[in-house]
C-alpha cells in the first residue's frame with residue numbers, strides 16, 4: 745500500500761482526539777480533560793508511537809534517499825519533542841495538564857499539517873510511484 749495513504753489515514757484517526765482534547769481545554773473543566781485523556785490514551789500513546797516508529801524507521805529514511813535527508817530531519821526532530829510533551833502530559837498532576845494538553849495539540853496539529861502539506865506532496869512529486877509502496881513487514 746502507498747505509504748502516504750497509510751500515514752494520512754493514521755493522521756485522520758488521530759485528529760478527532762486532538763480536537764476533543766483542545767475543546768475540553770476551552771471548557772476549563774479539569775475532570776473533563778482527565779476523562780478525554782483517558783479516552784485518548786491508546787491513540788496518543790501506543791498508536792502515535794507506532795505511527796512515529798513507521799515514519800522514523802521505515803518511511804522517512806526511504807523518502808530521504810529521494811528528497812534528501814535535510815528535508816526529513818525536522819520532522820524526525822519534531823517527533824522527539826512531541827513524545828516528550830505527551831509523556832509529560834500523561835504523567836502530570838491535574839493542574840498542569842491543561843497547558844501541556846494545549847501545547848501538545850498545537851505542536852502535533854502543526855506537525856501533521858506540515859507533513860501533509862509539505863513533506864508528502866514533495867515525496868509524491870519527486871519519487872516514482874512504485875517507490876512509495878510500502879512492503880508488508
Ligand SMILES: [Fe+2]
Nearest residue numbers: 799819855859
Ligand atoms: Fe510525523
Ligand SMILES: [Fe+2]
Nearest residue numbers: 751799856859
Ligand atoms: Fe505523521
